[in-house]
Amino acid sequence: MDYMNEYEKTFKEIKRGDVVExxxxxxxxxxxxxxxxxxxxxxxxxxxxxxxxxxxxxxxxxxxxxxxxxxxxxxxxxxxxxxxxxxxxSSKIWDELKNDYEEQNAVKGKIYKTVKGGVLGSVKGFSCFIPASHLDLKHVDNLNDYIGKTIDLKIIEIDEQKKRIVGSRRNYLKDMIEKKKAETLKNLQVGQVVKGVVKSLTEYGAFVDIGGIDGLLRINEISWGRIKHPSDVLSIGDELEVYILNIDRENEKIALSLKKIIPNPWDSADRKYHVGDIKTGKVVGITQFGVFVELEPGIDGLIHKTHLNEKGDLKEGDIVNVEVLNVDLDKKRIRLKIK
Incomplete structure (x- = not known):
């Protein structure tokens, strides 16, 4: 008996290409x-x-x-x-990548090379091309800055035959922004006070990022005092707390207020202004019937034209001394005369 031959029969037969455990x-x-x-x-x-x-x-x-x-x-x-x-x-991972593409799951890619039009990264062992325009939400000046970095991506194209994929960090970032916006919008309530960052200024107000979504802080909700432009009191990048005035969830619009969390100066006017008091203020408006003087942000007094005396040639911005003639707290009016 050929014992060696019998012994070898106890082993499985394998060939090149077989998958075995x-x-x-x-x-x-x-x-x-x-x-x-x-x-x-x-x-x-x-x-x-x-x-x-x-x-x-x-x-x-x-x-x-x-x-x-x-x-x-x-x-x-x-x-x-x-x-x-x-x-x-490789076969299992490719199936995973196809599923990631279909489900639009986030994947991680390690950038190892710059090429014409973008960079190459390794995603689960497969080469992935990321176009320069898909590396960030804004233009990328130097592609070499990404070499060696591991970034989150969404697969936007897949080639079954060549086993190649195209990825986008931009799509991933946009998706994260939308998810954060939806989460913030879901949790916001009218009356809340939240932290925000001023993102842009316009003639009619300021847009404030309050956690992935911008709210509008209209100019008449910025201060109790008179301001001509939001830039008079705010700058892009300012961190501040704002009051949620109104929420339109359907149109994703949020109205904000600073005034709501700043004391109304009229609430303490009865302690500050009395008939006969002499105050200093700034001319903020001139009309046919008189001159408006700002005594403090949010409180203006009127000098009727009959009380202007020889100083009837006042102009906006002038600093003047005035005497309090009358205080009407209910109507929020103060009458003054020039001193």
């Missing part, structure tokens, strides 16, 4: 050795264990692990079968 029996810096139930053990070199060059074999597998590998060669120079874990993973 094996048990890790040894791990070193060069790779991993597996028992695959064949007459020779399988050796999986480091470069066939993982797509990440910085990972050590011991980071990927441990002794006792059961993993699937593809047979590359039945016998190498050491008498072992040469196998690849990466090849098996």
């Amino acid at each position: 094996g048990t890790v029996i040894q791990v070193n810096d060069e790779g991993a050795i597996l028992n695959i139930g064949y007459k020779a053990d399988a050796f999986v070199p480091k470069n066939e264990l993982t797509y990440d060059d910085e990972e050590l074999p011991s980071d990927v597998v441990k002794v006792g692990d059961k993993i699937e590998v593809e047979i590359l060669r039945l016998e190498n120079e050491d008498g072992n079968v040469l196998a690849s874990k990466k090849r098996v993973d």
Whole structure:
């Protein structure tokens, strides 16, 4: 009887390209050795264990692990079968990437090279082209700034035959902004006081970012006092607290107020202004029937033309001394005369 022949019959038959399961029996810096139930053990070199060059074999597998590998060669120079874990993973990972594309899941890509029109990154071991216009929400001046960085992406194109993908960080960022906006809009309530940052100024007000969504702070809600332009009291980048005045969830519009969280000067006017008091103020308006003087932001008094005396040639911006003639707290009016 040919005992050696009988002994070899106890082992499975394998050929190049087969995918088999094996048990890790040894791990070193060069790779991993597996028992695959064949007459020779399988050796999986480091470069066939993982797509990440910085990972050590011991980071990927441990002794006792059961993993699937593809047979590359039945016998190498050491008498072992040469196998690849990466090849098996590749098929599974490609299916994952296709699902990520269909579901528009976020994936991570490590940028390793600049090319014409964009950069190349590694996404789960596959090469991914990211056009320059899709690296950020704004123009990117230097593509080399991204080399070595790991960024979040959305897959926007996929080539099944060539196993290539195109990614977009811009789409990922836009999606995050929309999600943050929706979350903020959902949780906001009229009457809340929230923190915000001034994003832009217009003649009619300021747009304030209150957490992924901009609210409008109209000029008449910025101050109790008179202002000609929001830039008189606000600057782009200012951090401030604002009051939620109104919410239009359907149209994603939010009205804000600063005045609501600033004391109304008329609430303390009874303690500050009495008949006969002498005050200093600034001329803020001139009409046919008199001159308006700002005594403090939010409180104006009127000098009727009959009380202007010889100073009837006042102009806006002039600083004047006035005497309080009458205080009507209900109508929020103060009558003055020039001193």
